[in-house]
Amino acid sequence: MHYPSAWLQGVSLGESIASELRLQIIRGTVKPGEVISENRVAADFGTSRSPVREALKTLSNEGLIRLERMGAVVLGLSSKDIEELYDVRFLIESFVQQRLAHGNQEHLITKCNQIIDKMELAVKYNDVIDFAYQDFSFHEAIVIAAEHKRIFHLWTSIRHIVMTVMLITTEEVFSKGEGKLNSVIDKHRTIVKGLESRNAGTIQKVVQEYFSDSRQTLHTSLPQF
Secondary structure (H helix, E strand, O other): OOOOHHHHOOOOHHHHHHHHHHHHHHHOOOOOOOEEEHHHHHHHHOOOHHHHHHHHHHHHHOOOEEEEOOEEEEOOOOHHHHHHHHHHHHHHHHHHHHHOOOOOOHHHHHHHHHHHHHHHHHHHOOOHHHHHHHHHHHHHHHHHHOOOHHHHHHHHHHHHHHHHHHHHHHHHHHHOOHHHHHHHHHHHHHHHHHHHHOOHHHHHHHHHHHHHHHHHHHHHHOOOO
Protein backbone atom coordinates (compact mmCIF):
# COMPACT_ATOMS: atom_id res chain seq x y z
CA MET A 1 0.00 0.00 0.00
CA HIS A 2 1.14 3.52 -0.82
CA TYR A 3 -0.01 6.64 0.98
CA PRO A 4 -3.23 7.80 -0.76
CA SER A 5 -2.49 10.62 -3.21
CA ALA A 6 -5.93 12.12 -2.52
CA TRP A 7 -4.83 12.75 1.09
CA LEU A 8 -1.80 14.73 -0.08
CA GLN A 9 -3.50 17.48 -2.08
CA GLY A 10 -1.98 20.87 -1.34
CA VAL A 11 0.95 19.56 0.69
CA SER A 12 4.63 20.19 -0.06
CA LEU A 13 6.86 17.55 -1.66
CA GLY A 14 8.64 17.17 1.68
CA GLU A 15 5.34 16.44 3.44
CA SER A 16 4.41 13.97 0.71
CA ILE A 17 7.71 12.10 1.14
CA ALA A 18 7.28 12.14 4.92
CA SER A 19 3.82 10.59 4.56
CA GLU A 20 5.10 7.72 2.41
CA LEU A 21 8.07 7.03 4.71
CA ARG A 22 5.82 7.27 7.78
CA LEU A 23 3.53 4.62 6.34
CA GLN A 24 6.47 2.31 5.57
CA ILE A 25 7.88 2.74 9.08
CA ILE A 26 4.61 2.22 10.95
CA ARG A 27 3.65 -0.77 8.77
CA GLY A 28 7.06 -2.28 9.49
CA THR A 29 8.11 -2.35 5.82
CA VAL A 30 11.12 -0.33 6.97
CA LYS A 31 12.18 -1.80 10.30
CA PRO A 32 13.78 -0.30 13.42
CA GLY A 33 17.54 -0.09 13.07
CA GLU A 34 17.46 0.30 9.29
CA VAL A 35 19.20 3.33 7.82
CA ILE A 36 17.33 5.73 5.54
CA SER A 37 19.71 7.33 3.04
CA GLU A 38 18.95 10.86 1.83
CA ASN A 39 20.42 10.02 -1.57
CA ARG A 40 18.39 6.83 -1.96
CA VAL A 41 15.11 8.49 -0.98
CA ALA A 42 15.84 11.41 -3.32
CA ALA A 43 16.46 8.95 -6.15
CA ASP A 44 13.29 6.95 -5.32
CA PHE A 45 11.16 10.10 -5.45
CA GLY A 46 13.04 11.71 -8.33
CA THR A 47 13.84 14.84 -6.38
CA SER A 48 16.70 16.78 -4.82
CA ARG A 49 17.82 16.15 -1.25
CA SER A 50 16.18 19.34 0.08
CA PRO A 51 12.59 17.99 0.37
CA VAL A 52 14.01 14.71 1.70
CA ARG A 53 15.70 16.62 4.51
CA GLU A 54 12.38 18.34 5.23
CA ALA A 55 10.67 14.94 5.39
CA LEU A 56 13.31 13.43 7.67
CA LYS A 57 13.14 16.41 10.02
CA THR A 58 9.37 15.92 10.30
CA LEU A 59 9.73 12.22 11.08
CA SER A 60 12.47 12.99 13.61
CA ASN A 61 10.17 15.46 15.39
CA GLU A 62 7.54 12.68 15.54
CA GLY A 63 10.07 10.31 17.13
CA LEU A 64 9.98 7.80 14.26
CA ILE A 65 13.65 8.24 13.26
CA ARG A 66 16.95 9.53 14.66
CA LEU A 67 18.81 11.91 12.37
CA GLU A 68 22.38 11.08 11.38
CA ARG A 69 24.89 13.04 9.27
CA MET A 70 23.81 11.67 5.88
CA GLY A 71 20.40 10.21 6.65
CA ALA A 72 18.55 8.65 9.55
CA VAL A 73 18.17 5.51 11.66
CA VAL A 74 14.63 4.14 11.98
CA LEU A 75 13.24 3.97 15.51
CA GLY A 76 9.71 2.96 14.53
CA LEU A 77 6.69 2.73 16.82
CA SER A 78 7.17 0.39 19.77
CA SER A 79 4.23 -1.15 21.64
CA LYS A 80 4.82 1.47 24.35
CA ASP A 81 4.77 4.26 21.74
CA ILE A 82 1.44 2.99 20.42
CA GLU A 83 -0.05 2.84 23.93
CA GLU A 84 1.14 6.38 24.61
CA LEU A 85 -0.30 7.62 21.32
CA TYR A 86 -3.69 6.24 22.29
CA ASP A 87 -3.34 7.70 25.79
CA VAL A 88 -2.90 11.15 24.22
CA ARG A 89 -5.82 10.59 21.85
CA PHE A 90 -8.01 9.50 24.75
CA LEU A 91 -7.07 12.56 26.81
CA ILE A 92 -7.74 14.91 23.90
CA GLU A 93 -11.03 13.37 22.82
CA SER A 94 -12.32 12.89 26.35
CA PHE A 95 -11.58 16.54 27.13
CA VAL A 96 -13.06 18.01 23.96
CA GLN A 97 -16.21 15.91 24.05
CA GLN A 98 -16.92 16.84 27.65
CA ARG A 99 -16.23 20.47 26.77
CA LEU A 100 -18.81 20.15 24.00
CA ALA A 101 -21.42 18.95 26.50
CA HIS A 102 -21.99 22.59 27.38
CA GLY A 103 -23.83 24.20 24.51
CA ASN A 104 -25.77 23.42 21.36
CA GLN A 105 -23.77 21.15 19.06
CA GLU A 106 -26.43 20.74 16.37
CA HIS A 107 -24.06 21.74 13.54
CA LEU A 108 -21.36 19.31 14.71
CA ILE A 109 -23.87 16.48 15.15
CA THR A 110 -25.19 17.04 11.63
CA LYS A 111 -21.64 16.98 10.27
CA CYS A 112 -20.77 13.81 12.19
CA ASN A 113 -23.89 12.05 10.90
CA GLN A 114 -22.98 13.06 7.33
CA ILE A 115 -19.50 11.57 7.82
CA ILE A 116 -21.02 8.34 9.14
CA ASP A 117 -23.18 8.19 5.99
CA LYS A 118 -19.97 8.43 3.94
CA MET A 119 -18.43 5.62 6.02
CA GLU A 120 -21.41 3.45 5.15
CA LEU A 121 -20.94 4.26 1.45
CA ALA A 122 -17.26 3.30 1.74
CA VAL A 123 -18.33 -0.10 3.12
CA LYS A 124 -20.78 -0.52 0.25
CA TYR A 125 -18.04 0.14 -2.31
CA ASN A 126 -15.34 -1.72 -0.34
CA ASP A 127 -13.25 1.47 -0.20
CA VAL A 128 -10.68 1.04 2.58
CA ILE A 129 -8.99 4.39 1.95
CA ASP A 130 -12.15 6.50 2.03
CA PHE A 131 -13.43 4.69 5.13
CA ALA A 132 -10.16 5.47 6.94
CA TYR A 133 -10.27 9.08 5.78
CA GLN A 134 -13.88 9.55 6.93
CA ASP A 135 -13.07 7.91 10.27
CA PHE A 136 -10.21 10.35 10.79
CA SER A 137 -12.36 13.30 9.65
CA PHE A 138 -15.04 12.34 12.20
CA HIS A 139 -12.62 12.60 15.12
CA GLU A 140 -10.90 15.72 13.82
CA ALA A 141 -14.26 17.49 13.37
CA ILE A 142 -14.98 16.94 17.06
CA VAL A 143 -11.56 18.24 18.11
CA ILE A 144 -11.96 21.35 15.92
CA ALA A 145 -15.47 22.03 17.25
CA ALA A 146 -14.13 22.38 20.79
CA GLU A 147 -12.35 25.60 19.71
CA HIS A 148 -9.46 25.08 22.12
CA LYS A 149 -6.24 26.42 20.58
CA ARG A 150 -3.76 24.53 22.77
CA ILE A 151 -5.61 21.22 22.50
CA PHE A 152 -5.76 21.61 18.72
CA HIS A 153 -2.01 22.32 18.69
CA LEU A 154 -1.48 19.05 20.61
CA TRP A 155 -3.76 17.21 18.16
CA THR A 156 -1.84 18.66 15.22
CA SER A 157 1.41 17.26 16.65
CA ILE A 158 0.08 13.68 16.41
CA ARG A 159 -2.47 13.91 13.57
CA HIS A 160 -0.21 12.51 10.81
CA ILE A 161 0.70 9.45 12.87
CA VAL A 162 -2.95 9.00 13.88
CA MET A 163 -4.06 9.20 10.23
CA THR A 164 -1.43 6.65 9.17
CA VAL A 165 -2.32 4.25 11.99
CA MET A 166 -6.00 4.54 11.03
CA LEU A 167 -5.17 3.67 7.42
CA ILE A 168 -3.35 0.51 8.53
CA THR A 169 -5.93 -0.58 11.12
CA THR A 170 -8.78 0.01 8.65
CA GLU A 171 -7.21 -2.59 6.36
CA GLU A 172 -7.40 -5.08 9.23
CA VAL A 173 -11.02 -4.16 9.97
CA PHE A 174 -12.04 -4.61 6.30
CA SER A 175 -10.43 -8.06 6.28
CA LYS A 176 -12.88 -9.13 9.01
CA GLY A 177 -15.96 -8.46 6.90
CA GLU A 178 -19.06 -6.29 6.89
CA GLY A 179 -20.18 -7.24 10.40
CA LYS A 180 -17.00 -5.80 11.93
CA LEU A 181 -17.28 -2.67 9.79
CA ASN A 182 -20.87 -2.12 10.87
CA SER A 183 -19.80 -2.44 14.51
CA VAL A 184 -17.20 0.31 13.93
CA ILE A 185 -19.89 2.52 12.41
CA ASP A 186 -22.19 1.79 15.37
CA LYS A 187 -19.43 2.94 17.75
CA HIS A 188 -19.33 6.26 15.92
CA ARG A 189 -23.12 6.56 16.18
CA THR A 190 -22.75 5.98 19.94
CA ILE A 191 -20.30 8.89 20.13
CA VAL A 192 -22.89 11.11 18.42
CA LYS A 193 -25.57 9.97 20.87
CA GLY A 194 -23.21 10.82 23.71
CA LEU A 195 -22.79 14.35 22.34
CA GLU A 196 -26.56 14.64 21.90
CA SER A 197 -27.05 13.73 25.58
CA ARG A 198 -25.10 16.83 26.72
CA ASN A 199 -24.20 14.79 29.80
CA ALA A 200 -20.51 14.83 30.72
CA GLY A 201 -20.76 11.50 32.57
CA THR A 202 -22.42 9.75 29.63
CA ILE A 203 -19.87 11.21 27.24
CA GLN A 204 -16.96 10.04 29.40
CA LYS A 205 -18.35 6.49 29.50
CA VAL A 206 -18.80 6.45 25.70
CA VAL A 207 -15.24 7.69 25.08
CA GLN A 208 -13.76 5.12 27.49
CA GLU A 209 -15.61 2.26 25.78
CA TYR A 210 -14.65 3.50 22.32
CA PHE A 211 -10.94 3.62 23.11
CA SER A 212 -10.99 0.29 24.93
CA ASP A 213 -12.31 -1.38 21.75
CA SER A 214 -9.98 0.59 19.47
CA ARG A 215 -6.88 -0.49 21.39
CA GLN A 216 -7.76 -4.15 20.83
CA THR A 217 -8.03 -3.60 17.05
CA LEU A 218 -4.77 -1.66 17.11
CA HIS A 219 -2.75 -4.46 18.69
CA THR A 220 -3.84 -6.97 16.06
CA SER A 221 -3.17 -4.60 13.14
CA LEU A 222 0.31 -3.19 13.72
CA PRO A 223 3.70 -4.94 13.92
CA GLN A 224 4.95 -5.17 17.49
CA PHE A 225 8.52 -4.00 18.11
